[in-house]
Amino acid sequence: KREQLELLATVEAVTKDGVSLRLAGNISSVKELNMALKYGAEGVGLFRTEFLYMDRSSFPTEDEQFEVYKLVAEKVGKETVVIRTLDIGGDKHLDYFQLPEEQNPFLGYRAIRISLDRKDMFKTQIAAILRASHYGNVRMMFPMISSVEEVQAAKAVLNEVKNELDSRGIPYNREMKVGIMIEVPAAVMIADLLAEEVDFFSIGTNDLVQYVLAVDRMNEQIAHMYHPYHPGVLRMIRMTVDAAHSVGIDVSVCGEMAADERSLPLWLELGIGVLSMSPQALLKVKHRTLNTLASEAREIAKVCFRNRTSTETEEQLSAYVGRSG
Ligand code: PEP
Numbered sequence: 001k002r003e004q005l006e007l008l009a010t011v012e013a014v015t016k017d018g019v020s021l022r023l024a025g026n027i028s029s030v031k032e033l034n035m036a037l038k039y040g041a042e043g044v045g046l047f048r049t050e051f052l053y054m055d056r057s058s059f060p061t062e063d064e065q066f067e068v069y070k071l072v073a074e075k076v077g078k079e080t081v082v083i084r085t086l087d088i089g090g091d092k093h094l095d096y097f098q099l100p101e102e103q104n105p106f107l108g109y110r111a112i113r114i115s116l117d118r119k120d121m122f123k124t125q126i127a128a129i130l131r132a133s134h135y136g137n138v139r140m141m142f143p144m145i146s147s148v149e150e151v152q153a154a155k156a157v158l159n160e161v162k163n164e165l166d167s168r169g170i171p172y173n174r175e176m177k178v179g180i181m182i183e184v185p186a187a188v189m190i191a192d193l194l195a196e197e198v199d200f201f202s203i204g205t206n207d208l209v210q211y212v213l214a215v216d217r218m219n220e221q222i223a224h225m226y227h228p229y230h231p232g233v234l235r236m237i238r239m240t241v242d243a244a245h246s247v248g249i250d251v252s253v254c255g256e257m258a259a260d261e262r263s264l265p266l267w268l269e270l271g272i273g274v275l276s277m278s279p280q281a282l283l284k285v286k287h288r289t290l291n292t293l294a295s296e297a298r299e300i301a302k303v304c305f306r307n308r309t310s311t312e313t314e315e316q317l318s319a320y321v322g323r324s325g
């Protein structure tokens with residue numbers, strides 16, 4: 001079965017009735033990039049940079065980061081590489097960076113909140129990403145955005161770094177696209193406002209589900225309540241996509257939901273063309289795409305978006321996968 005799937009690596013992801021999807025990889029290292037490319041990833045939809053900062057004794061320098069980002073950009077070639085700025089806090093910690101003890105780390109000092117507070121560290125990373133943008137199709141993305149102010153503040157830092165690179169005479173892509181993760185409910189509710197500030201959205205369903213349902217994604221005891229197909233989650237996803245489409249910016253999904261082949265009808269109905277997932281999931285989702293009739297899948301999804309419970313949606317999507325082979 002695995003060998004058969006591997007034959008699909010170079011096949012395009014198109015439904016039986018001709019709807020094309022772009023399946024990209026979520027990576028956190030060059031090793032994972034190699035795996036993603038082997039499994040036919042069309043670009044990198046999420047480069048989790050945290051892992052460059054982990055397992056060391058100090059922050060990585062601009063040059064150290066630049067070398068890795070450049071290598072990834074070059075290996076990927078003409079396809080896009082979305083590099084996400086540091087997303088520590090929550091469950092991810094650095095030995096050399098003391099984070100405060102918190103009652104609710106996932107609601108605390110995390111991701112963009114740390115970056116905006118530790119400007120030197122943030123600027124170093126942005127400089128490295130900008131420099132890499134000269135060597136490939138690089139985009140930059142900010143995690144855990146919850147307000148317009150945060151986006152504006154992050155973009156102001158980006159501009160500062162651009163000016164500094166200009167005075168250092170270092171080349172970078174002046175048109176580098178900038179986007180945000182949509183993974184906090186407030187961001188969904190103001191998605192129309194945020195869409196005016198950025199070039200793209202990427203929906204992070206791992207955090208979005210946890211924050212919408214108030215269910216800690218790390219807590220085993222309530223894991224049975226962690227429902228990606230909860231109507232509240234589906235409505236949030238739809239709101240986000242509608243906001244992006246109404247101003248014409250790109251929107252993709254990069255949380256685990258994208259790796260769940262059962263979700264495919266939802267993306268087809270919403271008109272999401274790019275899914276980013278762990279390398280291991282790529283061939284399975286491609287196989288599902290090739291075996292799906294988009295017109296039929298959309299009818300299933302329409303029903304799902306009207307369902308009152310996650311159970312019904314999960315059952316219907318699972319049954320559909322069962323039927324479509
Ligand atoms: C997400 O929250 O869905 C996501 C892709 O980011 P991470 O899993 O790194 O928090």
Ligand code: MG
Binds near residue numbers: 183
């Ligand atoms: Mg997240």
